[in-house]
Amino acid sequence: MDVMADDPKRDSVLETVDAMRRAMVMALVDVCSIPAVCPQSGGDGELRKLEWLQEHIRNFGFDELVRYDAVDEDKPSIVRPNLVAVRRGEHRDGPTLWFVTHVDVVPEGDRSLWESDPWKPVVREDKVVGRGVEDNGTPLIASIYAVKALSDVGVRQGLNVGCALVADEEMGSKYGIQHLIERGVFRKGDLIVVPDAGLPKGDSIEIAEKSILWLKFKVEGKQGHASMPHTAKNALEAGVELAYRVNKELKSTMTERDELFDPPYSTFELTMKVANVANINTIPGEDIFFMDCRVLPERSTDEVLDTVRKVMKQVGDRYGTTIHLSLAQNERAAPRTDPESRVVQLLSEQVRQVLNVEPRVYGIGGGTCAAYFRRKGFDAAVWAKIDEVAHSANEYTWIQNIVDMAKVFALMMLRA
Numbered sequence: 001m002d003v004m005a006d007d008p009k010r011d012s013v014l015e016t017v018d019a020m021r022r023a024m025v026m027a028l029v030d031v032c033s034i035p036a037v038c039p040q041s042g043g044d045g046e047l048r049k050l051e052w053l054q055e056h057i058r059n060f061g062f063d064e065l066v067r068y069d070a071v072d073e074d075k076p077s078i079v080r081p082n083l084v085a086v087r088r089g090e091h092r093d094g095p096t097l098w099f100v101t102h103v104d105v106v107p108e109g110d111r112s113l114w115e116s117d118p119w120k121p122v123v124r125e126d127k128v129v130g131r132g133v134e135d136n137g138t139p140l141i142a143s144i145y146a147v148k149a150l151s152d153v154g155v156r157q158g159l160n161v162g163c164a165l166v167a168d169e170e171m172g173s174k175y176g177i178q179h180l181i182e183r184g185v186f187r188k189g190d191l192i193v194v195p196d197a198g199l200p201k202g203d204s205i206e207i208a209e210k211s212i213l214w215l216k217f218k219v220e221g222k223q224g225h226a227s228m229p230h231t232a233k234n235a236l237e238a239g240v241e242l243a244y245r246v247n248k249e250l251k252s253t254m255t256e257r258d259e260l261f262d263p264p265y266s267t268f269e270l271t272m273k274v275a276n277v278a279n280i281n282t283i284p285g286e287d288i289f290f291m292d293c294r295v296l297p298e299r300s301t302d303e304v305l306d307t308v309r310k311v312m313k314q315v316g317d318r319y320g321t322t323i324h325l326s327l328a329q330n331e332r333a334a335p336r337t338d339p340e341s342r343v344v345q346l347l348s349e350q351v352r353q354v355l356n357v358e359p360r361v362y363g364i365g366g367g368t369c370a371a372y373f374r375r376k377g378f379d380a381a382v383w384a385k386i387d388e389v390a391h392s393a394n395e396y397t398w399i400q401n402i403v404d405m406a407k408v409f410a411l412m413m414l415r416a
């Protein structure tokens with residue numbers, strides 16, 4: 001593509017985004033003052049917030065606005081809404097460049113830690129503070145205003161551009177992204193951007209994720225009086241040894257490194273411990289604890305489980321206890337997105353231009369909804385310019401980040 005030829009377009013798109021700064025801040029404040037907590041976390045869902053957005057973007061230059069609502073199986077009275085907004089490109093039959101953002105937010109958490117009302121976002125100097133302003137408000141606003149910028153300037157971009165505003169990201173995506181994938185909204189060859197994780201400089205593009213394995217161990221012994229251990233089977237003692245040995249065995253055998261990832265190795269961490277007996281002189285008959293494992297894609301989670309079961313057997317035999325293992329989560333790593341893929345290259349180029357940083361690709365231990373796309377064979381890039389204060393008290397976003405992300409998205413649309 002001749003870069004010189006469309007520089008005037010580029011400049012006016014960037015100027016238009018700059019001029020939208022105030023409007024984007026106001027929209028972010030307005031939209032985040034509508035709570036959208038899912039019913040599973042005690043909220044009443046995303047409908048009101050999504051309807052506000054649907055009305056707001058009516059004249060943003062989208063050619064199609066289609067709703068794909070799901071019904072919440074736990075609470076059938078609650079609709080879990082999704083909005084798919086598409087601006088057609090010159091190549092209507094070609095692929096679509098998607099920006100997938102989520103409308104739902106997590107609850108406020110401990111209210112006493114907030115310095116302002118989480119549901120009444122405020123502008124404080126160069127920031128907006130409130131629940132959902134970073135996760136996922138800033139990327140959401142940036143993506144829809146990027147389309148508006150193109151429309152206001154009057155350019156018709158090459159590829160179709162889609163903004164998918166989805167429900168249910170925080171609790172599993174069943175009524176959100178997974179629902180849209182099942183309904184066939186995304187077509188083979190589409191380019192997917194999921195702006196839901198990132199770093200403050202905006203120089204990191206996530207293309208891979210580790211497998212996630214959450215293990216629950218339950219050791220069953222026999223409760224008894226602490227002065228009469230021969231009449232009991234101490235589940236805690238067996239549990240302590242089990243935890244120690246499983247931890248040590250995994251950390252010493254699963255040692256490969258992959259420098260794409262941060263950190264560049266598999267992690268195995270003992271985490272939650274369930275309380276047992278309420279008094280000092282009782283031998284506990286049950287011991288329950290958990291382990292969080294993030295495994296490099298090079299190693300299968302079956303290997304982890306084989307190691308764990310081997311140690312369980314040894315400890316169980318030694319103490320005469322029964323040990324149960326259950327999997328609270330078992331997510332195989334999705335195939336990574338090719339760093340040379342069109343979406344990653346397109347994104348890298350605009351990050352370079354707008355932010356003047358050299359982007360790098362990397363992998364993380366956390367799971368994002370990009371995995372659903374990658375498993376279906378889509379190239380998906382996860383990127384945002386954020387401080388990663390999602391889910392915390394006093395969640396905030398830099399106003400400059402809203403502008404920067406809108407610029408990156410608008411140029412991606414223009415160049416695609």
Ligand SMILES: [Zn+2]
Nearest residue numbers: 135136169196
């Ligand atoms: Zn999020």
